Amino acid sequence: MDFVSHFRNSAPYIHAYRGKTSVVWIRDHALTDERLEALVSDLALLNSLGLKLIVLFDVDCFDTELTPKDMIDPARLNQLTEAIGRRRYQLEALFSQGIANSPMHGSKMKIISGNFVMARPAGVFEGKDLQAQGRVRRVDANAIKEQLDKQHLVLIPPLGYSITGDILYLPPEQLVVELAMKTLADKVVIMGNDPMPISQGQKEMNAAQLEKLIAQQPANKLGSLELQVACEVSRAGIARCHVLNGSIDGSLLVELFTRDGVGMLIPRDQYDTFRRANLNDIQGIIALLKPLEEKQILVKRNPEKIEAEINSFVVNERDGMIIGCAAVHSLSKHQAELACVAVHPDYQKNGRGDALLNEVEKQAKQSGIRELYALTTQTEHWFVERGFKSVAVQQLPQDRIALYNVQRNSKVYLKTLS
Known part of the structure; x- marks a missing residue:
């Protein structure tokens, strides 16, 4: 096979x-x-x-x-x-x-x-x-x-x-x-x-x-x-x-x-790039998120939701294929939530996740974001190893607390961007 x-x-x-x-x-x-x-x-x-x-x-x-x-x-x-x-x-x-x-x-x-x-x-x-x-x-x-x-x-x-x-x-x-x-x-x-x-x-x-x-x-x-x-x-x-x-x-x-x-x-041109996502990337993003959604690592998102939030996504494109993605959802003027972090299985052991996070943080800082939150149920160590600190749910902005899924019981992490 x-x-x-x-x-x-x-x-x-x-x-x-x-x-x-x-x-x-x-x-x-x-x-x-x-x-x-x-x-x-x-x-x-x-x-x-x-x-x-x-x-x-x-x-x-x-x-x-x-x-x-x-x-x-x-x-x-x-x-x-x-x-x-x-x-x-x-x-x-x-x-x-x-x-x-x-x-x-x-x-x-x-x-x-x-x-x-x-x-x-x-x-x-x-x-x-x-x-x-x-x-x-x-x-x-x-x-x-x-x-x-x-x-x-x-x-x-x-x-x-x-x-x-x-x-x-x-x-x-x-x-x-x-x-x-x-x-x-x-x-x-x-x-x-x-x-x-x-x-x-x-x-x-x-x-x-x-x-x-x-x-x-x-x-x-x-x-x-x-x-x-x-x-x-x-x-x-x-x-x-x-x-x-x-x-x-x-x-x-x-x-x-x-x-x-x-x-x-x-x-001659860049072969491996990080960039803002566009509508042509939706199917590539879905393909990355689906295995993690099936394992309940990520919350399931339908294509319509991804399309509506496409401007929040950063993708790693390699020779025409989307091999990594992450979304940054604004919570306030200086606060945002990191979500939908996914890397293609073939590229998970060579620093792609770190490179993706670095690009996300760089773009977030350029947009004035100073506090980056992440909610997770199964990957808390990955965030801790990259400078995120565990915080209480109550530390989230009030609008985000209202949307918090108690049944999912996600842990909340925060990283302050210098």
Whole structure:
């Protein structure tokens, strides 16, 4: 039944991704041949679900990793083109698989590669002619989009061609940004080194935060380049950039089709927000409150009551899903009652409740509230641990005392907001 549940929960992402363009950068050194074969199967699955895929690959054929400042002489260029050619043919062969009972059976994908990227020489840097080191001059975005519209996968090597007919090496860390910008990609996925040691386990961060964190790390630390490129992708206006550990089987599917994923997400806009609720949030709030109402932890509220009080609610939205809510009902000019505190079960052990309470208290203080009451029958310890003090029912404002349900016999707690 886990499969059924996971498959159903992936449906919103399948709907959201259909027809969207993603650029996937496959880093050569981070993928064994076995992992590459599995990744190709996963990419074929994404293609079958309607995603438009541009796949950029690089090669690792030297003792040290190439940088955009390295000279590419004829001998090096020959090594590069040979390695890139082998990798390209390997990828095309893997995408052409169709053995019965295999993930690729029946895919019948068309892999398109060609002169989509025009290049120019990088020129002279610090007095050194970089020779076949190139830079992107133009991306034929219309030709790429034409192939994507036919549901073809576009395969891009780290090479470009000049107007003089020369082959130039294009640093993939620059090419991936150009491809995403010129094709107006919705998402970039970098399959490379594990980003988690640098992000210290944090899975979401904006470009500014990530840039600051990277600056504190050694320049050659594994994963630094991938995260630096992710910053550039975000600053280029791409909505989402994911950095994944390419050595983990299935990481691409888990990242794209689950709410929390397994990699690092750098969103252009906020992915996880606290905000005032609106009428579109009613069903999400009801879904959070219902299990607690059934356990009699919360008083049952019908949709009409929630709709009438919607302006009192604060919600925690994560990737389009309401995962937390709380309501603050005004009792007087400086007094209010905290109610309907609920967090989705999947997020109850990672500080969501505390974050939600902090947001509620911040907004309450901005509204002039100095005393925040909470009535509870089963969660008094949670409130005590967060600074609420037990008080008598008679300490409630008179209008609230008149509405107090004696049969429910809720305990009353009060927190003074500084």
